[in-house]
Amino acid sequence: MEIGAFQRTLRGEDVCGDAYAVVSKQETTIVVADGLGHGPEAAAAAQLICRYVEEHADESLDTILQGATLAAKGTRGAAVALLRIGARRLSFSAVGNVELRTLTRRPFSPVGAPGIVARPLRRVRVFEHLFDSQDLFALFTDGISTSFSLDGYESQPVQRIAESVVSSHGKAHDDATCVVVRV
Numbered sequence: 001m002e003i004g005a006f007q008r009t010l011r012g013e014d015v016c017g018d019a020y021a022v023v024s025k026q027e028t029t030i031v032v033a034d035g036l037g038h039g040p041e042a043a044a045a046a047q048l049i050c051r052y053v054e055e056h057a058d059e060s061l062d063t064i065l066q067g068a069t070l071a072a073k074g075t076r077g078a079a080v081a082l083l084r085i086g087a088r089r090l091s092f093s094a095v096g097n098v099e100l101r102t103l104t105r106r107p108f109s110p111v112g113a114p115g116i117v118a119r120p121l122r123r124v125r126v127f128e129h130l131f132d133s134q135d136l137f138a139l140f141t142d143g144i145s146t147s148f149s150l151d152g153y154e155s156q157p158v159q160r161i162a163e164s165v166v167s168s169h170g171k172a173h174d175d176a177t178c179v180v181v182r183v
Contacts, residue, residue: 001028001085004158006166007177008143010038017042018141018177021050023057027086030179032098034141036076036116038175045075049117053082061093062124069117077118081139085183090137093126103136103150104129131183138165143176145169158182 009016017038023029031053035042052071056064061082068080079096092100094112102108110127136150138161148169153161158180170176 002158002182003028003030003179004160004162005177005179006159006162008166008170008175010143010173010175013039013175015040015043016175016177017046018143018175019043019046019050020139020177020179021054022179023054025057027084029053029057030083030085030139030181031080032139032141032177032179033078033080033117034096034098034143034175034177035078041076042078042175045072045078045118048072048075049078049080061091061126065093065095065117065124066121069119069121072118075118077116079112079142080117081112083137083139083181085131085181088130090129090131090183091126092129093124095121095124097142099140099142099146101138101140101148101150103154105132105135106130133183135183136161137181137183138162138178139181140165140178141174141176143171143174144178145171
């Protein structure tokens with residue numbers, strides 16, 4: 001498995017309101033959190049949620065999201081996506097406008113639930129997928145236009161893909177983060 005990540009802070013800000021973490025244990029869990037707004041308060045919420053995921057990576061994705069909601073209470077909150085990769089199977093769950101784009105042999109287009117991690121959540125769905133070797137997955141915040149596709153990136157290194165997505169599709173008025181995984 002290869003993982004590449006890139007983020008860009010909103011021009012004029014000292015800190016990025018997005019955060020991400022990769023936790024490798026028996027399975028690999030990736031979290032991308034987009035704190036509401038931008039600046040230090042958004043960064044604090046996103047970083048708190050990432051730390052929570054790092055500490056609870058052995059739990060189910062829906063349990064992690066519910067726990068992170070309680071842990072982040074009192075913060076601005078964040079949109080959060082989780083991707084867990086195991087042996088030939090991955091799981092995805094998201095709350096808010098953090099998304100997953102795929103380039104896979106088997107169709108896979110999961111959607112996140114509406115809401116904000118830090119506020120009571122409705123039902124959280126976890127999507128399962130059997131993946132094939134060389135499948136590509138990109139987790140990204142709403143600072144990146146949803147009009148991009150992974151088509152044409154198949155042969156590029158994952159770090160270059162993440163950097164290209166942020167530089168080519170990042171919105172000027174927001175922080176932007178992209179984490180790319182090739183399995």
